[in-house]
Amino acid sequence: MLNLALTTFFVFLLLAGLRKPFVWVLCYLYIDIVAPQIISWGFLSMIPTSLIAFAAAFLGWLVFDTKDGSRFTWRQGVMVALLLYCAGTTLTADYPAEALEKWAWVWKALVFAIFLPLTLRTRLRIEAATLVMVLAASALIIDGGIKTAMGGGGYGALRIFVENNTGLYEGSILSCVAIAIIPVILWLARHSTIYPSDWRVWTFASALIFACCLIPVGTQARTGLVCLAVVCALSLRTAKHRVLILGGMALAAFAAVPFLPQSFVARMDTIENHQADQSASTRLGVWKWTWGYAKEHPFGGGFEVYLSSHVDYDTVAADTSAGMTTITRDHIVEKGRAFHSSYFEMLGEQGYPGLAMWLLLQVSGLWQMEVVRRRYRKKSAPSGTGRELRLGRSIARESISGESIAGDSRAQTDAGSSAVNEAWIAPLANALQLAQVSYLVGSLFVGIAFQPFILMLIGLQCALWSYVKRTDPRIRDVEGKAPARPAGAMVAPLS
Numbered sequence: 001m002l003n004l005a006l007t008t009f010f011v012f013l014l015l016a017g018l019r020k021p022f023v024w025v026l027c028y029l030y031i032d033i034v035a036p037q038i039i040s041w042g043f044l045s046m047i048p049t050s051l052i053a054f055a056a057a058f059l060g061w062l063v064f065d066t067k068d069g070s071r072f073t074w075r076q077g078v079m080v081a082l083l084l085y086c087a088g089t090t091l092t093a094d095y096p097a098e099a100l101e102k103w104a105w106v107w108k109a110l111v112f113a114i115f116l117p118l119t120l121r122t123r124l125r126i127e128a129a130t131l132v133m134v135l136a137a138s139a140l141i142i143d144g145g146i147k148t149a150m151g152g153g154g155y156g157a158l159r160i161f162v163e164n165n166t167g168l169y170e171g172s173i174l175s176c177v178a179i180a181i182i183p184v185i186l187w188l189a190r191h192s193t194i195y196p197s198d199w200r201v202w203t204f205a206s207a208l209i210f211a212c213c214l215i216p217v218g219t220q221a222r223t224g225l226v227c228l229a230v231v232c233a234l235s236l237r238t239a240k241h242r243v244l245i246l247g248g249m250a251l252a253a254f255a256a257v258p259f260l261p262q263s264f265v266a267r268m269d270t271i272e273n274h275q276a277d278q279s280a281s282t283r284l285g286v287w288k289w290t291w292g293y294a295k296e297h298p299f300g301g302g303f304e305v306y307l308s309s310h311v312d313y314d315t316v317a318a319d320t321s322a323g324m325t326t327i328t329r330d331h332i333v334e335k336g337r338a339f340h341s342s343y344f345e346m347l348g349e350q351g352y353p354g355l356a357m358w359l360l361l362q363v364s365g366l367w368q369m370e371v372v373r374r375r376y377r378k379k380s381a382p383s384g385t386g387r388e389l390r391l392g393r394s395i396a397r398e399s400i401s402g403e404s405i406a407g408d409s410r411a412q413t414d415a416g417s418s419a420v421n422e423a424w425i426a427p428l429a430n431a432l433q434l435a436q437v438s439y440l441v442g443s444l445f446v447g448i449a450f451q452p453f454i455l456m457l458i459g460l461q462c463a464l465w466s467y468v469k470r471t472d473p474r475i476r477d478v479e480g481k482a483p484a485r486p487a488g489a490m491v492a493p494l495s
Contacts, residue, residue, distance in 0.1 A: 006036040007043050014056065021060030025119050026132045028053040028112065032452050033136035033168065039161045054108065061119050069121035071466040075364055075458070076114045082350075082357045083110045086303075089350055093302025102303035109452040116459035117466055123424070124193065126463055130428075131194055133456055134181055138208050140168055141178050145211030148218030158218045168453060175224025176442030177453050178215040179231055183431035185209055191424040223445045227438045234434055238377075283340040283445070285311030290339060290348040300351030307336045342443035358449060362440060365461045369433035372468055376426035425468065432461050 010031070017024035028050075031037075037049040086106060093099035120126045144160045160169055168174050189205035190197055216224025289309045293301065301308070311334050339345040346355040439454050448454065 003040050003042045006040050021064040024056040024060045028057045029132045030136045034139050038164055070118045073462045073466055075462050078361050079110055079114045085354055089300050089302045094305050095307055099303035106450045109455050113455035113459045117462035120463035141211050144218050145214040148214040171219030172221040172223045172446045173448055175216045175219050175221040176227055178212040179224055179227040180435040180438035182209055182212050183434040187427050187431040223442045227442045230441045231438050238430055282337050286337050287344050290344040294347050298351050300349050303349050305348050306338050309337055310335050339447045342447055342449035345447040345449045365436050368465045369429040372429035373426045376422055379422040
């Protein structure tokens, strides 16, 4: 039945795209996140599912979709430069065959992240893409959360749908993504026009957030625990009742401790005592090796260059019994260990130029979302919110159908929908910013520099920035130039 359901849903999305080509973009988001071809054992596993959805999304936009409102941002240009640079390092990689295997999915993830903002021209499209990404990731998160709540899980032992350790199916990566999307889930629950906020939406959102918090427990990934602490701390920045919320967080954490598995508590203890943990010691050894390698190869060694790593270190453990403490030292030698950090992954594989471009892409995203958040943070939903949400949805619906509207009408449509309700913009910018901060913190300990889901989040940031610039000329890009004001456009005054 599962195989039949996955196949039917995929065929349905392809057929729906014949009427509304933008659905093919949503189809690719679902395919790339859930990877139903991995779960399925029938038809989907025998065809290039991802490639079909990728080609349909691109050709549907190129042939059928109107290009009015599509803008190419300079951050997309950074991704293009990074793509070309990675192609060059792949040609000169230390391990050509292994590098080509990673390049086979990295180029697709970068190309789609570059392409995605071009299709997200309206609020409804931005919201639809955000919703599909969250729901697709929630398929894995809910499965993992239920199994954790039922007593399953363990480090490297939480089985989500199938035995697989790639993409979001890897424990540390899923933990990082699960915590990163919590602010986005809250934004959808509050500001969605596709599923307007009511008790059913909040019930599902609350349950999903609880499942997200369970994923670090089920996977026993220390990365998820650190990311959760960071997201909780930063969420207080925009909270109205900080003291009350902080007290609630502390109470929830205190109440949860007795229910945590002993294996989880023991693994979290290694955060403080990293010298006794071989995994943590390996990370430090590989990072030291990578730093030395980059000094000799400033332009990087190409994908999978970690295969040449050679690290040795001592683990130190203290055992106290009968009033005596025994110190045990073990000398460990390891070869070909992964970077365990996106920063060192970029440094080792792409060298200083690649690391610089990647950091520019990340830091500029934080800055752009902060600009948007500050610009719109005083906007509030107008009276009659239900009527405005229905109006905003009807105004934007034509953008999903792909039907064309003449230039001035298009500008008035964009400006009109923005004037109806701008209260959603600052919270979305804040949610995407918090998601990126969570990713950057998690990236300290996990090699996910090119993780497709995170690149999709960057695509959403580019789309929101482009949308705001188009509907509000007073938002300037990094060069300090304001875009031309569309004919007939209505711009809300600065608050």
